[in-house]
Amino acid sequence: MYALVDCNSFYASCEKIFRPDLKNKPVIVLSNNDGCVIARSPEAKKMGLTMGQPWYQVRENYIGKGGVVFSSNYELYADISNRVMNLLAASCPEIDIYSIDEAFLNLQTYEKNIDLIRFAFESKEKIKKWVGIPVSIGIAPTKTLAKLANKIAKDDDRFDGVVILQDKKIIQHFLKMVEIEKIWGIGKRLAKRLNAMGIKNALQLSQTEPRLMGDNFSVVLERTIRELKGQPCLGTNNILEPKKQIMVSRSFGKSIDSKKIINEAISFHAGRAAEKLRFEDQKCSLITVFIRSNPFNRNIKQIYSSNFIELIHPTDDSRVIIKSANQILDKIYRRGYKYSKAGVLLSSFSGKLGYQMNLFEKSCDSKKSERLMNVVDFLNLTEKGKLYFGNQGYRNTWKMKRDMKSKRYTTKIDEIPIAK
DNA sequence: TCTGGGGTCCTAGGACCC
DNA sequence: TCTGGGGTCCTAGGACCC
Numbered sequence: 001m002y003a004l005v006d007c008n009s010f011y012a013s014c015e016k017i018f019r020p021d022l023k024n025k026p027v028i029v030l031s032n033n034d035g036c037v038i039a040r041s042p043e044a045k046k047m048g049l050t051m052g053q054p055w056y057q058v059r060e061n062y063i064g065k066g067g068v069v070f071s072s073n074y075e076l077y078a079d080i081s082n083r084v085m086n087l088l089a090a091s092c093p094e095i096d097i098y099s100i101d102e103a104f105l106n107l108q109t110y111e112k113n114i115d116l117i118r119f120a121f122e123s124k125e126k127i128k129k130w131v132g133i134p135v136s137i138g139i140a141p142t143k144t145l146a147k148l149a150n151k152i153a154k155d156d157d158r159f160d161g162v163v164i165l166q167d168k169k170i171i172q173h174f175l176k177m178v179e180i181e182k183i184w185g186i187g188k189r190l191a192k193r194l195n196a197m198g199i200k201n202a203l204q205l206s207q208t209e210p211r212l213m214g215d216n217f218s219v220v221l222e223r224t225i226r227e228l229k230g231q232p233c234l235g236t237n238n239i240l241e242p243k244k245q246i247m248v249s250r251s252f253g254k255s256i257d258s259k260k261i262i263n264e265a266i267s268f269h270a271g272r273a274a275e276k277l278r279f280e281d282q283k284c285s286l287i288t289v290f291i292r293s294n295p296f297n298r299n300i301k302q303i304y305s306s307n308f309i310e311l312i313h314p315t316d317d318s319r320v321i322i323k324s325a326n327q328i329l330d331k332i333y334r335r336g337y338k339y340s341k342a343g344v345l346l347s348s349f350s351g352k353l354g355y356q357m358n359l360f361e362k363s364c365d366s367k368k369s370e371r372l373m374n375v376v377d378f379l380n381l382t383e384k385g386k387l388y389f390g391n392q393g394y395r396n397t398w399k400m401k402r403d404m405k406s407k408r409y410t411t412k413i414d415e416i417p418i419a420k
Numbered sequence: 421t422c423t424g425g426g427g428t429c430c431t432a433g434g435a436c437c438c
Numbered sequence: 439t440c441t442g443g444g445g446t447c448c449t450a451g452g453a454c455c456c
Contacts, residue, residue: 031424038424038456054423072424099427099456187454218430220454247426254421296423343425401422 001116001139001166002232003105004146005088005123007081008134008154008161010101011039014080015070017132018409018417026067030055033251033400034071071402079410083131091123096236104143106236120162140165143234144227147184148174148202168230175203175228185224190217202228242349243280248273249343252398255294259333262291262342263326267392269344270325274318275380277346278373283314286348287321289328294340303339305332314350317369318376321346322389 007013011029016022026044028037037053044067049058055069062069081100089095094106107116120137127135138149145165152174153163165171181191183202199205206228214222223233248269256262266289277284290306309324325344376387407415 033422033424035422035424052423056422059422101456185454189453218453220430241428243427245427249425251424294423341424400424 001107001141002143002146003092003107003120003137003139004143004150005084005103005105005127005135005137006150006154007084007101008136009039009041009045010081010133011070011072011077012041012044013133014077015073015406016041017080018407022068026062026065027070028062028067029070029072030404031072032402033253034403035251038072069404071405073406073408075408075411076406080131080133084127084133084135087127087130088123091119091126094236104146104236107139116164116166117162120164121160124161134161136161138163138165140171141230142227142232144184144224145171145230148178148182151178151182171230172203175206176201178202180205183224183228185220190221193217242282244349245345245347246273246276246280246284247343247345248276249290249341249345250400251341252339253401255297255300255338255340256398257336257338259329259335261397262333262339263329263391265342265398266291266325266329266344267322267389269342270322271318271389271392273344273346274316274321275377277321277349278316278377280349282349282351283316284321284346284349285311285314286346287311287324287328288345288347289325289332289343290345291329291332291339291342293337297338297340300338301336303334303337305334307332310348314348315369317373318389319369322391326391 012027015027015029024043025041026047027041028044028049029039030036031038034055037049037051037055037058040049040051044062047062047065047067049062059069077100084101085095085097085103088103088105092105092107094109096104096106098104107114107119116139120139124135124137127133136150136153138146138151138153139162140146140149149163149165153159153161165174178201179191180186180194180200180202181188183205186194186205194205199208205225208225210222210225210229213225226233250265250269252265256265270287270289286308288306288308290304292304293300293302295302307328309328311320311324315321321344379387407417409415409417
């Protein structure tokens with residue numbers, strides 16, 4: 001059996017932990033640039049706000065009705081997430097952290113010795129009490145069914161946040177009520193094609209022939225169908241797989257045509273990407289850069305431009321990565337457009353050890369580079385001050401809007417909450 | 421005026437090889 | 439008119455996820 005533990009309205013719940021005055025009030029959290037609504041407390045959901053809705057469309061009405069709003073504060077959310085995951089890992093060693101707010105537990109090893117219902121309620125109460133985050137728990141024979149169980153637990157108050165799907169009849173009863181698009185792994189496109197075949201709910205899908213569907217669609221769908229039937233196809237991977245690509249991209253706070261400023265943004269993103277790369281203990285040999293206009297604005301000339309550089313030997317040196325990124329920008333930048341977003345993508349990774357050295361490279365060069373990067377990372381990590389590379393810029397012209405960010409209550413000593 | 425960011429996996433098709 | 443067959447590797451793009 002698998003358990004899926006999922007935090008309810010995670011970002012909004014994080015914001016409420018240190019603000020008891022917000023209890024029972026609608027709270028939402030916005031995406032970068034204060035663009036879209038990406039988390040809603042139950043009260044905000046009841047007001048009809050939907051996921052991904054542009055903030056400017058709902059602002060007036062929402063504030064008018066007493067709603068509370070925050071810009072995203074990822075430092076806070078990451079720290080709270082770690083606390084939740086640590087608690088879960090302590091109660092079940094086979095844990096598969098799926099995203100910032102959810103994790104699968106593989107209960108196989110000791111499920112015969114425990115009472116699943118009790119286990120679920122105890123975990124839920126512990127996380128609420130110790131961390132302050134409400135969670136829902138779904139338990140079922142496969143991950144896909146556990147996802148479904150979790151969804152039912154969240155949507156239907158009668159279950160008090162815990163649903164266990166074990167008995168075949170009960171599973172079928174619930175499958176019948178679930179629309180196909182709500183199934184994990186079935187998106188809009190697939191749902192449309194399946195609907196056209198007359199398959200509307202999860203029970204109908206689970207009764208199709210997996211092999212045949214696999215041939216007509218894809219092995220992904222085949223696995224989903226088998227999982228709905230109760231045959232596990234997705235195992236536990238509790239070893240953290242190394243990343244295969246690293247992307248840093250941001251919308252600008254406003255549209256920009258100056259190459260100089262885009263240059264700063266690209267340098268900044270490239271530097272941040274290089275930092276992430278070193279943190280992953282990897283080197284990359286492919287650097288891609290893109291810039292684009294705002295696709296929602298129909299009144300301007302649209303542009304999407306991208307290109308890449310392949311390095312002869314892999315690197316994790318910020319200087320090399322920033323320089324290459326700017327060379328790409330030189331190639332793709334066109335005058336006369338209004339740009340609203342830029343990004344840097346690193347890929348083609350190789351481990352730090354055993355990489356192919358350049359024939360003309362002195363071995364002391366790479367050692368020098370490594371030592372320099374270590375110093376940069378150390379200083380930037382310890383907050384003793386920030387080190388920037390020459391063209392990363394200090395101007396804020398392209399930086400995003402984050403006007404309503406809460407404090408970093410748990411990770412910055414001077415932002416810690418004070419009881420009066 | 422104002423519409424996020426960062427990933428994974430799979431597949432089809434091209435390049436290349438014998 | 440006729441123009442092999444089979445395999446691997448790589449990449450771009452689609453679909454999906456949170």
